[in-house]
Amino acid sequence: MFFIALYRIFKFGFQNFWRNFWLSIVTVFILVLTLFSISVVYTLNVVADNAINAIKEKVDIDLFFDPTIPEDKIFAVQAYLESQPDVKAVEYISKEQALESFRAEHQDDPTIQESLSELTENPLPATLVVKAKALEDYSNIVVNLDNSEYSHLISSRNFEDNQVVIDRLSSITDRIYQVGIGVSLIFILVAILVVFNAIRMNIYTQREELGIMRLVGANNIFIRLPFIIESILYALLASILTILILYPLLSAVSPYINNLFEGYDFKMFSYFTANFWNILGLEIIISVVISVISSMIAIGRYLRV
Amino acid sequence: MIKLKNVSKIYSEDTVAVKNINLHIRPGEFVSIVGQSGTGKTTIARLIIAEEKPTKGKIIIGGWDITDIKNSEVPVLRRQIGVVFQDFKLLPRKTVLENIAFALEVSGAPLKKIKTIIPQVLKVVGLEGKADRFPRQLSGGEQQRVVIARSLVHRPKIILADEPTGNLDAINVREIIDLLLKINKFGTTVVLVTHNPGIVNGLKKRVITLDQGVIISDQKMGRYIL
Ligand SMILES: Nc1ncnc2c1ncn2[C@@H]1O[C@H](COP(=O)(O)OP(=O)(O)OP(=O)(O)O)[C@@H](O)[C@H]1O
Numbered sequence: 001m002f003f004i005a006l007y008r009i010f011k012f013g014f015q016n017f018w019r020n021f022w023l024s025i026v027t028v029f030i031l032v033l034t035l036f037s038i039s040v041v042y043t044l045n046v047v048a049d050n051a052i053n054a055i056k057e058k059v060d061i062d063l064f065f066d067p068t069i070p071e072d073k074i075f076a077v078q079a080y081l082e083s084q085p086d087v088k089a090v091e092y093i094s095k096e097q098a099l100e101s102f103r104a105e106h107q108d109d110p111t112i113q114e115s116l117s118e119l120t121e122n123p124l125p126a127t128l129v130v131k132a133k134a135l136e137d138y139s140n141i142v143v144n145l146d147n148s149e150y151s152h153l154i155s156s157r158n159f160e161d162n163q164v165v166i167d168r169l170s171s172i173t174d175r176i177y178q179v180g181i182g183v184s185l186i187f188i189l190v191a192i193l194v195v196f197n198a199i200r201m202n203i204y205t206q207r208e209e210l211g212i213m214r215l216v217g218a219n220n221i222f223i224r225l226p227f228i229i230e231s232i233l234y235a236l237l238a239s240i241l242t243i244l245i246l247y248p249l250l251s252a253v254s255p256y257i258n259n260l261f262e263g264y265d266f267k268m269f270s271y272f273t274a275n276f277w278n279i280l281g282l283e284i285i286i287s288v289v290i291s292v293i294s295s296m297i298a299i300g301r302y303l304r305v
Numbered sequence: 306m307i308k309l310k311n312v313s314k315i316y317s318e319d320t321v322a323v324k325n326i327n328l329h330i331r332p333g334e335f336v337s338i339v340g341q342s343g344t345g346k347t348t349i350a351r352l353i354i355a356e357e358k359p360t361k362g363k364i365i366i367g368g369w370d371i372t373d374i375k376n377s378e379v380p381v382l383r384r385q386i387g388v389v390f391q392d393f394k395l396l397p398r399k400t401v402l403e404n405i406a407f408a409l410e411v412s413g414a415p416l417k418k419i420k421t422i423i424p425q426v427l428k429v430v431g432l433e434g435k436a437d438r439f440p441r442q443l444s445g446g447e448q449q450r451v452v453i454a455r456s457l458v459h460r461p462k463i464i465l466a467d468e469p470t471g472n473l474d475a476i477n478v479r480e481i482i483d484l485l486l487k488i489n490k491f492g493t494t495v496v497l498v499t500h501n502p503g504i505v506n507g508l509k510k511r512v513i514t515l516d517q518g519v520i521i522s523d524q525k526m527g528r529y530i531l
């Protein structure tokens with residue numbers, strides 16, 4: 001009983017879809033455009049967030065020590081820094097480690113390798129690499145260190161403040177993001193109107209069936225639900241099509257984006273494959289909400305029960 | 306079976322469709338409602354099936370006060386009243402069988418019920434052999450018989466026919482009226498709205514005459530008096 005009713009409602013819903021085939025296609029197409037623009041904004045947001053994080057992650061303070069400073073003094077500085085509340089981590093790189101990694105970095109450069117082997121003494125200083133908990137803590141850490149008893153131990157320090165770059169990048173991405181959201185909102189509005197119109201047209205095409213249904217005492221669900229099913233069908237088709245367009249496109253641009261993230265662990269396409277079901281789910285939710293809302297408005301306005 | 310108590314339907318200040326109608330139709334009756342064009346016959350039919358709500362008064366169908374019927378209850382009422390309206394047509398792209406089945410499908414009837422009822426109602430209207438024809442392959446009279454068959458699928462207690470013979474010739478009119486009489490013999494209450502004096506005078510049944518929205522006569526063995 002329940003299943004036969006469900007079967008019939010779905011049958012009517014599919015019939016509605018086929019009956020105004022081209023109108024249905026146009027409706028799906030507009031929904032695809034809408035979802036696509038939302039997806040682009042979403043992608044942009046993901047990339048921008050990761051770009052900013054990548055830059056933030058690169059920020060640190062390098063403290064260099066003269067070769068004459070004994071290791072236990074350096075450890076004292078490290079202990080002091082680690083006790084500071086705004087310091088996240090302090091890494092000690094000994095002279096030997098510094099040389100090792102320098103060698104490894106330039107192993108393909110024969111002149112450097114040659115000159116390194118000629119050296120009798122390790123020219124590289126020991127280093128403490130300091131990471132703050134937050135970007136704005138760095139200046140504080142530097143000031144505190146300069147005023148501390150340890151300041152004389154440090155031969156030099158290297159602190160690049162990337163704040164300017166970060167600020168500029170955020171303001172650019174914010175602007176792109178705002179434009180994207182604006183465009184998406186326009187698409188959503190258009191999609192609502194187009195779905196509304198498609199359902200309205202379908203109600204009109206079926207006025208005879210609907211009239212008969214009402215007079216023979218059809219249950220309301222048989223009258224209304226097929227139109228909702230029809231609109232859900234639009235949404236599902238649009239979601240699948242959007243994914244089918246979006247993923248190949250992302251996979252094509254992904255290498256270029258990944259290049260921008262040198263040295264930082266972000267692979268755009270893997271992000272999207274890892275989140276495939278979430279993204280598909282999101283597309284479906286957005287499009288179903290858009291089309292069900294507008295079909296319900298159309299039904300409310302044009303379908304007397 | 307059908308009771309109208311002081312019923313008025315006022316569409317707007319200058320269109321008072323019916324005024325203070327008092328009417329009692331008993332179970333198993335065959336009643337004709339006659340009157341000139343625009344006197345409110347169709348309005349009464351639409352009030353009975355809750356297609357319109359009365360502006361004033363009370364309507365009771367089979368003991369059920371439908372005056373303030375809820376939208377969700379209207380389908381239940383409609384299944385108790387078989388409707389045959391002149392402009393209430395068959396779906397041209399469905400066969401006779403599909404047209405009748407449609408009425409059952411959309412009321413949630415199970416397949417088994419559909420399979421048993423369709424031959425029964427086709428037999429009543431005498432169209433057993435034409436189940437697979439499309440409406441355009443039938444005569445006007447046959448089409449109207451399909452409409453009547455469709456109105457019978459829920460085994461209604463009332464048949465409400467508004468000008469069912471509208472554009473039919475004399476022979477077909479006779480057939481339709483005979484069919485309604487036959488259905489009435491099974492115990493179904495029949496309300497027939499018509500313009501046709503010939504039909505009314507031949508029936509020798511109760512006749513209610515309307516004029517400008519008011520009942521001007523209600524006779525047991527009535528004649529067309531206008
Ligand atoms: N939906 C409506 N809105 C406004 N006025 C209406 C509406 N339906 C009917 N009327 C008016 O109510 C009056 C009665 O109409 P109704 O259809 O009941 O007449 P009728 O007796 O069935 O006429 P006919 O014999 O021509 O079918 C008419 O004056 C008509 O114009």
Ligand SMILES: [Mg+2]
Pocket residue numbers: 346347348467
């Ligand atoms: Mg009329």
